[in-house]
Amino acid sequence: MISTSERQTDIIKLISQLDISPTMYKNADDKYHALAAFLEDCGIDADMYPHGSFAFGTVVRPSAKDPDAAYDLDFICQLRMNRDQISPSELRKKIEDALESSDRYSSKLTVYEECFTIEYADINGIKFTIDIVPATDESLQRKQELMRKSNRPDLLYTAIAIPRHNGERNYSWLTNNPNGFRQWFDDINKPFLSFNREYRRQEIFKSNRMVFDSVDDIPVGLERSSMQRVIQILKYHRDVYYLNLRREDSDDLKPISAIINTLVAAISKSANPQSGIFELLTYVLGELNIYAQHQTLGTEDFARRYGSRSIISRSSNDRKWVIQNPADPEDNLADKWNKDSEIPKLFFTWIAACTKDLVNSLSLPDPQFRSAMDNAFGQTAVQKSWGEKYRSAIPAAKPIVTQPKPYRR
């Protein structure tokens, strides 16, 4: 039997192949800086910065079903003014007009209700798109209002206002705080990132000598701590799992990345920052399986048994699920869970499947481990990364043709 540590290394290899490559990273970095410079030339006084997985270093190739799918990289274009100085529609128009005026960008541009998307041609066969969300600084009054409600008011200085579409080309302001969230996330990730850092940078350098002249050239944005790897593993597992549900509404049912980022980071806060990837993953899944008991235990019973755990909580009066966005006191990330009870149920069923695949299956015999990984990450991705490794000589799994339905007298 191939050792557990070799299996873990292979899983990490598979995940890192779904990550953004150093070449693509450089490319995306150049493209968005060029875009920022262009907007400045158009007289738009703004800061352009990444948010989402590009900012957190948790990119995984989207859409498990389509290996050619583009990477969506998200950016905020924040004008250096506050929301009282411009209307949401004016803000949108300003950026749209600038992009439309350019030969370089107008042909690549698609205008959506929430953002502007610029699609770049294939580079080495991989497409990527830059999504730009226009924004302004949030008003002082609104920031103060949020600070009063928050137990981390320090995170709210960076709150922004973005146009929200209300239908019929009508826009209002919506508060958001991607920089505050990133601050919170980076603070937790910092000790994980420091651990074994030189070794990890050396490893990146060793496999990318064509891209970097020296270790010092490697941007911090390409480093991956245990915590970031755990998020990537869970995100990709989620994509495959919810795709395999084969339901039209699976995109509405699947947990958004913000939930995964928040839960993993909040749980990691109490983990040892020197944890290896699988040590941390096991710990995170263990905690989430405890939170699963919120489904059957009352709020008080849960508190009695599991103490102060409050990353996922339920209110005692109306049993509402709460996953608090740490950087926005008005944002409950579990809002959808309260509208459709199937969503939390499926979330915890998924967590159980993750535990089975990524923790328990590591001790199975080789061929069964391979089957478990096919289930976890999809046969195509596994085959591409591992070839025939772990497979036994026996023929492939036999398809089920008849479709018997279990019964009971």
Next chain:
Amino acid sequence: MIMTLTTATEQISALLKAYPDLTVEKSDPDEVRLLGNIHIFRTALGFTLDSYYDIEIRIPIDSPKLPTVIDMGNAIEQSYPHRYTNGELCLETDTAVKLRFINGFNLLQWMDEYVEPYYFTYEYFMRFGSYPFGERPHGSEGVISTYQELFHEEDLGKTFILMMYCADESYRGHIHCPCGSGKKLRHCHGQYLFPLMTNPAIKEIIRSDVEPIRKAIIENASRNNRQETEFR
């Protein structure tokens, strides 16, 4: 459909070849029992089952009863609705299995088409919280639902009326379809009923399914009548 000791012996030896970790535990004139571990390696809907299970297979000899499987390793959780408390697996309705093997029972095919997919269905259900190929309602409704598929009829009541017609009458295409559509039978459910009604073995299966349900309906009705009289 009924297995003699000779056909059973032949089929069992083929089965033991396909599942080398099964052994004959008991061989009586009326029943053979096999015990041991089977490897199931099956795939559908993007999910692969690759696992080992301890089971016992009970094969009735010279009997109209179907073979049964006992979950010896307690692999199926108690909460799963398709396992009897004695460990027997609820594979499918007897009707569906009997109709599948109307031209002679085959143990290997039965393993391939019912037993292995049962475990697949279970593991899929535990992983995704839903049934890959659907499930049957319990009791009579499950039996009728088997016929709903055969008759291509969505209504449970109409299906039972059609079942009674199959059990009691001979096929006549020019009459009005019993489902009440007003169409001639041959232009309505006839195409599905004809092959069933003209096969005596199948007709017998339908009869044996209709009788207990009809009896239950009559008993239920007379009980209600009594209650009504008492109430007055």
